[in-house]
């Protein structure tokens with residue numbers, strides 16, 4: 001039998017005060033798809049960063065194709081045939097597909113004096129063709145959908161000779177259709193002898209797309225199993241070490257008056273084009289209003305306008321009875337608006353601050369933490385400790401900087417901080433993105449507890465099962481418009497998919513309006 005494509009032997013990686021990987025073994029056979037699963041902070045990204053040469057292990061050996069390797073940088077890993085596709089793409093948007101794919105490795109002509117553009121185009125087209133990728137090498141990257149951009153990243157790795165492809169949560173930003181396409185790409189690649197390792201939090205995707213799965217817990221490998229031999233429930237238990245319930249219990253709630261509303265809202269994007277085109281919506285106290293849609297159909301701009309990050313070009317925003325259209329963000333927070341942003345690193349946290357400081361963000365003027373501009377740091381620290389404990393943020397250290405936390409733990413901290421404000425209205429944008437199953441369950445429970453307590457919740461999510469199970473009414477956004485408001489319980493996945501694609505399927509069940517006031 002040939003040597004495995006990847007063989008990690010007793011990899012240990014320590015950071016100050018943390019053992020991120022603790023003698024982890026991982027064997028991945030050539031031509032297979034291997035999933036890496038584990039709670040937030042379990043050490044998945046760290047292990048892959050070791051394999052990709054971004055980190056040097058404290059101890060242990062990396063063996064590729066039977067050959068022991070020591071990578072000092074990703075350059076070494078790429079030379080050994082290991083490529084990595086990060087969650088945040090590293091493409092140059094104004095450039096073409098071809099320019100991006102060959103970037104840094106351009107074929108040359110005239111004795112190396114000039115880039116051979118024609119050859120570059122031909123090579124990229126041939127590569128795309130070989131793996132069945134439907135891409136136009138002359139297209140500009142910024143005009144492509146997220147799924148297409150991801151395929152360009154994969155092409156880039158293949159162009160550099162990758163035999164092993166590592167993908168960090170590749171499905172987090174994709175629509176259900178794009179996820180299917182990506183899994184099709186996985187098949188093409190493995191048929192051609194490539195090896196794929198992907199990190200995921202979605203159990204159903206792991207069992208669908210992977211041949212084998214390895215579960216990490218607290219930095220250790222707790223088991224590698226073939227996906228044919230394991231159920232979602234068993235995997236969840238391996239991850240968290242306890243039973244995880246998948247049912248969301250949503251008790252009936254008596255709704256109150258309007259907690260959050262938008263009227264005829266028009267919002268322009270960064271290029272001055274209308275991204276939100278006359279949206280009307282009302283969220284009652286005690287109601288979860290979900291918004292489903294393919295990313296990039298105006299959801300982000302809508303959320304920006306509601307939270308005060310972007311001034312609308314027309315229309316009004318209301319928090320309770322108050323018109324807050326022109327109110328600064330700070331005032332909206334003071335008036336009871338909590339916000340879980342889509343981009344947690346840019347808008348949810350200050351990455352270089354520690355958790356005590358991050359726990360204060362938005363509450364600096366709250367008398368709970370001081371007066372006359374002086375902050376009582378003991379109280380601020382106690383507050384951060386409460387969030388850490390309640391939301392199981394790891395490491396449980398108020399002095400840890402936000403940037404030293406894993407992505408999912410950063411998210412849990414933001415959610416904890418925002419929910420602790422006891423808000424009148426919550427705007428939650430992809431609140432469980434990158435969060436492990438145990439924590440997803442917890443965040444869902446807390447969202448429903450807020451609903452129970454009479455908070456108006458606007459939930460934007462690209463996870464259809466999430467918006468369907470939590471929402472009382474579900475709006476679908478397409479091309480800047482709220483094209484329909486449907487009953488999340490009875491609408492079918494197919495109807496939703498069509499609405500999200502801008503079509504008008506028949507017999508869509510309309511949502512029943514229960515909110516007070518006119519609708």
Ligand SMILES: Nc1ncnc2c1ncn2[C@@H]1O[C@H](COP(=O)(O)OP(=O)(O)OP(=O)(O)O)[C@@H](O)[C@H]1O
Nearest residue numbers: 015020040041042043044045046404405406407408
């Ligand atoms: N650069 C760093 N400095 C200090 N600690 C770090 C650093 N990178 C990761 N860690 C710590 O190592 C542990 C593992 O983190 P890692 O990002 O590998 O987890 P993960 O399994 O990928 O989590 P998630 O699912 O949340 O992305 C965590 O405790 C994290 O706080």
